[in-house]
Amino acid sequence: MENKQVILDYIENEKLNYIEMSHQIHQRPELGNEEIFASRTLIEHLKAQGFEIETDIAGHATGFIARYDSGKEGPTIGFLAEYDALPGLGHACGHNIIGTASVLAGTALTQTIENIGGKVVVLGCPAEEGGVNGSAKASYVNEGVIDEIDVALMVHPGNETYKTINTLAVDVLDIKFYGKSTHASENAHEALNALDAMISYFNGVAQLRQHIKKSQRVHGVILDGGKAANIIPDYTHARFYTRSTTRKELDVLTEKVGQIAKGAAIQTGCDYEFGPIQNGVNEFIRTAKLDELFAKYAIEMDEDVIDDDFGYGSTDTGNVSHVVPTIHPHIKIGSKNLVGHTHRFREAAASSHGDQALIRGGKILALMGLELIENKKLFEEIVEEHQHAKGH
Numbered sequence: 001m002e003n004k005q006v007i008l009d010y011i012e013n014e015k016l017n018y019i020e021m022s023h024q025i026h027q028r029p030e031l032g033n034e035e036i037f038a039s040r041t042l043i044e045h046l047k048a049q050g051f052e053i054e055t056d057i058a059g060h061a062t063g064f065i066a067r068y069d070s071g072k073e074g075p076t077i078g079f080l081a082e083y084d085a086l087p088g089l090g091h092a093c094g095h096n097i098i099g100t101a102s103v104l105a106g107t108a109l110t111q112t113i114e115n116i117g118g119k120v121v122v123l124g125c126p127a128e129e130g131g132v133n134g135s136a137k138a139s140y141v142n143e144g145v146i147d148e149i150d151v152a153l154m155v156h157p158g159n160e161t162y163k164t165i166n167t168l169a170v171d172v173l174d175i176k177f178y179g180k181s182t183h184a185s186e187n188a189h190e191a192l193n194a195l196d197a198m199i200s201y202f203n204g205v206a207q208l209r210q211h212i213k214k215s216q217r218v219h220g221v222i223l224d225g226g227k228a229a230n231i232i233p234d235y236t237h238a239r240f241y242t243r244s245t246t247r248k249e250l251d252v253l254t255e256k257v258g259q260i261a262k263g264a265a266i267q268t269g270c271d272y273e274f275g276p277i278q279n280g281v282n283e284f285i286r287t288a289k290l291d292e293l294f295a296k297y298a299i300e301m302d303e304d305v306i307d308d309d310f311g312y313g314s315t316d317t318g319n320v321s322h323v324v325p326t327i328h329p330h331i332k333i334g335s336k337n338l339v340g341h342t343h344r345f346r347e348a349a350a351s352s353h354g355d356q357a358l359i360r361g362g363k364i365l366a367l368m369g370l371e372l373i374e375n376k377k378l379f380e381e382i383v384e385e386h387q388h389a390k391g392h
Helices: 001-026 036-048 093-116 136-142 194-209 247-268 289-298 316-323 343-348 353-373 377-392
Strands: 052-057 060-071 076-082 117-124 151-153 156-158 168-177 217-224 235-244 271-276 330-332
Touching: 001 036, 001 093, 001 353, 036 052, 036 093, 036 117, 036 330, 052 136, 052 330, 060 093, 060 136, 060 168, 076 217, 093 353, 117 136, 136 156, 136 316, 151 194, 151 316, 151 353, 168 194, 168 247, 194 217, 194 235, 194 247, 235 247, 235 316, 289 377, 330 353, 353 377
Parallel strands: 076 117, 076 151, 156 330
Antiparallel strands: 052 060, 060 117, 168 235, 168 271, 217 235
């Protein structure tokens, strides 16, 4: 009980500083892999709290690893910090809360880790929202960064408080066609129409949708369809997402979409490029006992933890869950009709309710870390359950 109280006392005494940090990041939104201010703000705080810092991680300049080792035997508790914003919307997904809550939880746990053993690692994870070279957690998995932690904890703001839900694997793809431009009236017979290729591609994808599973998705937009109506386009560019419930199924779906692009190029005589712009994101492997531990402390913090069907999204935290037991729960920051990636959600992420969720979230995560270190039996059960869920 003494260790728990040390953690709670630290958070209560320091909460205004963490709220200010969250607001500072919220006021200076930065896109994925450009989060210079946010990463520096979190790094400087962690360094001042005695963490050893490593930067420029796995090809992500704004990524970081912060380590605090008790020097005693025990599990390594990882906290996942996100801090990128959305184009045109700022922190409309509340990553200012995610990053700060993970730093708060990690720092709070170090206040007592000398007594209990183990190690705390805060992973700074850029570009969760994707984009070019996006989804840094997938890079961390590929480069073995995740292998040094035993469990991964984080909490995401939302319109309710709930445990980790299923997510979809996703690929983000660029499709480009290269043709030959001519005047649309004078010598169109000499052209290779890149827009025809793109339209053929879109029609092919539309026909494919009739024959995919209900849980699968293919959707996209044309980013460049030509410049003038009287000029045959020699270049077109689209961006598409493919999604499925498993990486294995998604690889098949993405391959089919790629074959459609190839077919459209053959039909029109154009050249083409097809491929991912970022890391592939995997589906989430849930560990029920770890989520129950979240619910236990969320309820203790007066959160109303609900169960519901929220549909499917995607997150690169799913990639982490393929390596170690991981949670991606949500904590309430506003009304039930609050929707992520909107202006209202952005405002909620810096509201008094959002601030309260930040502090409660930090407490929940820190106390989870404490119990995972102190309760060896529970920790081993969680690891075993995760291994079984992975199919090992």
